[in-house]
Amino acid sequence: MTAQGSASVFAAPKRPLAIQRFPLPEKIEDEAALLRVTAAGVCGTDVHLWHGRLKIPVPVILGHETVGEVATLGSRLNRDLLGNPLAVGDRVVFASGVSCGRCYYCAIAQEPTRCLRRKVYGINLTCSQPPHFFGGQAEYVYLIPGVCIFKLPDGLPTDAIVAVGCAAPTTVHAFENAGGMHHGENVVIQGAGPVGLFSLVLALEGGASKVIVLDQVQSRLEAAKKMGADHVLNISDFENSEQRVAKVHELTNGIGADMVVECSGNPKAVQEGWLMCRDSGRYLEVGHYTDRGEAPLNPHIITRKQLKITGSWGMAPRHYLHALRVIEKVWSKYGLNQLVGRKFPLEDSTQALEAVEKGEVVKAVITP
């Protein structure tokens, strides 16, 4: 009888996820691998997917932030992307997106996150056909040829990685896309969710002078303060947007921030953020993964202030590597592993989504 594994399956919007058993693949392709999942982060995007706000094929096993142990290796897969030897039992992480390498965005524009045939674990790979295991919320995950795998160093806690899940490489991408940081810059971060908190880490580890974090949830601001934000501002403490803009200028010698990172996903935050930039400052539009609609914005501000606005979408393998290196270096200093608020068994995947939706935890994790 064939061995099987459990998975939590999303089949229709807003309905509870259901546990299903799928047969494990009998044969692993030469350059593929089968992992036993150790931990699968639950991301805010999973909640959006669950609510049907993003169109994806169903049924799908959610989970695009996954740490696992190598269960089986294809015959020609014996090293990770950096050339480290890979063996059964090794703890690894992998880039959830697989780009085709041959479309306009892969071969010409060199923007693999915009690959026209991009496959993303836990998002657009249905589990209806073998080998089924294409998402993190399952006992196993099957890595097709071409998935970029990174062996994890000893001593780096699994929790530290899933805690910052896809937020970490996403944020690394955004900073890279904006041209990187320069030493001594003042940075404003709008929103202190996972993307905002990792932006705080990157700003501090990028040589920032002052980092100012805004949010309306006091517990998030306290987390930011504890992690080293120079100033945290609760947006509810101000009468209006003008006052918040004025406060940022007051804290930056009347000049404004060199860099403002939008991590709120709120269209109304955008113009306020533009005004918090110094002239010729950079605005990183990283929070709008979901379409939250339009807001009134004045393009004259872009011209007059000579703003540099950069959007960035998702992350490519290179951002995983660089994020991992940062996490390895500083997880202990910032207590990243402690951001995991609660762990759920596989059968409680629906409760995990609810906990994230309600903001009960900074980070929820499934441990199959």
Added chain:
Amino acid sequence: MTAQGSASVFAAPKRPLAIQRFPLPEKIEDEAALLRVTAAGVCGTDVHLWHGRLKIPVPVILGHETVGEVATLGSRLNRDLLGNPLAVGDRVVFASGVSCGRCYYCAIAQEPTRCLRRKVYGINLTCSQPPHFFGGQAEYVYLIPGVCIFKLPDGLPTDAIVAVGCAAPTTVHAFENAGGMHHGENVVIQGAGPVGLFSLVLALEGGASKVIVLDQVQSRLEAAKKMGADHVLNISDFENSEQRVAKVHELTNGIGADMVVECSGNPKAVQEGWLMCRDSGRYLEVGHYTDRGEAPLNPHIITRKQLKITGSWGMAPRHYLHALRVIEKVWSKYGLNQLVGRKFPLEDSTQALEAVEKGEVVKAVITP
């Protein structure tokens, strides 16, 4: 009796300009110069100033696009910015803006167009005090120490320079600010006024593959076509914005433009332009010098398409130099001098403003 010179003075919004006589300076500072004005371009911004849409000190002599001949040189001024010898009678152009060199934007951010104490000829230098001559619409203009002067090469017609007036260095600035061009890129230009037409020149001279120009004035589109645009689209020929976006994609292998230059000044053009960009494309926000208010814009587009949006304001001396070099090389090829539609004597300055306002001419010029 002291020598005098005439000037056309703007004293209050919407009222006709009045000719006034001012005494010529008896003494020229060591590093200053007095020019006899040959030609002064009338810019769309002059119309905005005249209507009181931009706050400036009055009375002021309008005119920030000026070609003149050296009448008197200060004792220590004997070379132009490039080191060419300067003498009485030489035909020159000068950077209309003078930055302080010591404020945050000059000394730290290196963005002289955002200098906190910026002086601009024809805009924020009042003529109420001696030496009075601080604008181009006059028989003379007085260049204070620090003004960057460029001697004009023989054979380069004055008309070719004033025709593209401040549009040329402004556009050079915008292209530079967006990281320059790469060979073989597809470019869309929204708006075929002076800034749009010079963007067309820069795109073609920057190695563009296809250049697509949009406007609603057929004569402007014909000018663009004649100058070498690969495609000109009259926006009125399309039922809606989606169709225009679709047309641009159709003309660019379904991918969108590598670079879109906003030269329309219309807030509604902005989101349409974002959608005309390919993913990870560049959007140059150069048309919004005047505050035309807000438009509904969706920040999700910036994130999803990974756009790079860059604003740029005015121009610094370096942009004059580079614009001049381009003009010198290609004025004949593009017939730049022929863009001057009509010349007005100094006393008809008001009529010149009206002609520009009504769009009767591509470019109006005062010849004092």
Added chain:
Amino acid sequence: MTAQGSASVFAAPKRPLAIQRFPLPEKIEDEAALLRVTAAGVCGTDVHLWHGRLKIPVPVILGHETVGEVATLGSRLNRDLLGNPLAVGDRVVFASGVSCGRCYYCAIAQEPTRCLRRKVYGINLTCSQPPHFFGGQAEYVYLIPGVCIFKLPDGLPTDAIVAVGCAAPTTVHAFENAGGMHHGENVVIQGAGPVGLFSLVLALEGGASKVIVLDQVQSRLEAAKKMGADHVLNISDFENSEQRVAKVHELTNGIGADMVVECSGNPKAVQEGWLMCRDSGRYLEVGHYTDRGEAPLNPHIITRKQLKITGSWGMAPRHYLHALRVIEKVWSKYGLNQLVGRKFPLEDSTQALEAVEKGEVVKAVITP
């Protein structure tokens, strides 16, 4: 009986190439294609390979600059890289290098020209095993899955493409790598071979003000002059390096060039080129594909002049696309097709190598 095709085979250094017949593949992989070769450029690198100066596996069919017509298409290959429909009989060009997509340089550094498992047609793909046809000097060439194919537009002469062969995308790469061009820059080009001449095209089409070309072969300088170089300098006309540097400064207002492109392959040209740059200028090291050994160089010049020196190796698919777009736009203006000096039948491949080696032709082409 199986169909066969002829190829010119390089089996050992300095020995004449020999015509061999290989069977055509009976089956084409789903995403592969078989081309009938129309023209194969002979590159200086082919001469180096022939002389054994670069280690490659033998036997090999030389030729990495190939235009062909589609003879057979794999079942799943029906569009070129830009999405244009592909059919039997279409005239195409292809990127000679195929990168793996998964190594450090492909997936992390995004530098496919440094791919650790790079395959290059006509260079490191031996013809000993089926399907044999891995070089341009043959009646057929077999394009393995992953080769980037570009359909050629009607009206663009095959000669115009092979004339600038790999020099065109190589040069596009070098310019891109140096950050692109800015309008109004002064450019020096050291060496007027194919790479130098295409650099001249890119400089002129990139908005250059003055372009100065140096070489010691008068016919090459005449070609450069005819194509539009503002100044051509025969290095033999100067007593020493200092005089050449002085001449460049004289031609650039005493400042030096904004950009110097090294296309000579001569180590001794390098320091001279550094000194021809203005301070903070860019030096493009594109000519040293072959290891010509060391030269005495003074690093103090790099520090003092704040030089930006960028090397670039080969070309990726994106450079083919951008080069093709430039060629399509300007081949007629520069007479690129006329750079093909002589055409050789396949059986005279050895003579073609000798003609290139002796400099008898600007460009030799094999027409199988």
Added chain:
Amino acid sequence: MTAQGSASVFAAPKRPLAIQRFPLPEKIEDEAALLRVTAAGVCGTDVHLWHGRLKIPVPVILGHETVGEVATLGSRLNRDLLGNPLAVGDRVVFASGVSCGRCYYCAIAQEPTRCLRRKVYGINLTCSQPPHFFGGQAEYVYLIPGVCIFKLPDGLPTDAIVAVGCAAPTTVHAFENAGGMHHGENVVIQGAGPVGLFSLVLALEGGASKVIVLDQVQSRLEAAKKMGADHVLNISDFENSEQRVAKVHELTNGIGADMVVECSGNPKAVQEGWLMCRDSGRYLEVGHYTDRGEAPLNPHIITRKQLKITGSWGMAPRHYLHALRVIEKVWSKYGLNQLVGRKFPLEDSTQALEAVEKGEVVKAVITP
């Protein structure tokens, strides 16, 4: 009787410096200031100047790394560059270089460190004429109009600033010039003098993953290790250059460093450093302020490895600001103030130079 102040004067190469008394200025220009010197760092460049290796006008008061207290302020100077109020008694630092703002390098290239009329305190401003006090090794220093002044925050020790003297802004310049850092990069630093040690700080504070420092002086390597270098390599422990290059590759997954910073000033280190870079890596040429002559270098390495080599010279006001912000944030963490090895009274300036020359101290400071 006029008040006077003492200064240590360098009048001829290799001769002891002599204390001289100069009259204090009776009148301060409107935008000038007189400082009472608190501490003046002794830089390696001072030793080169003293030995006559760099041509400067004499007599000169050495010292270009100066902290002082405001003794007198010009009537129109009441704020520092950031707009902080300035008053007598305030502790300040200033940018030692003053650029003209109007030459090609100031106005066009925006490279003030290459200003054609650059004045540098302690280097090219002679003390022969009033107000004499143009160097840090004196009781007073006179800041001419245009000098960029930064008020120091309370709590930031003077020693922490002079310890990293001009090395700090120089290094900030070099990193900025190379495009800044990206998170997770591996960095090699060649040479652990003041420039190398501050590069270490910038690498660690710029998000570096591994930082590897090379030197031949064990005490310097120990300082680097203590400050946080991941690996320190004594170049004497290796048989040859190849072994050192191999070691760096071994420590970086066989790939090489993303960034190598040359801080040794040794021409022979350059090619070794190029080979320590990964392909497409960056090489920062910051150590060659003095002309140490040529070394044999192979340009083929630049092409083949696609290196990006950037030189940078000195520092502009912006680098002071950004360096100060970094120092303020991290001086305590790295114990920067403890790098000051010994303090000398003004009359022992010659001994201070000797101590630096012999490498007896990491940093010597004059306390007038």
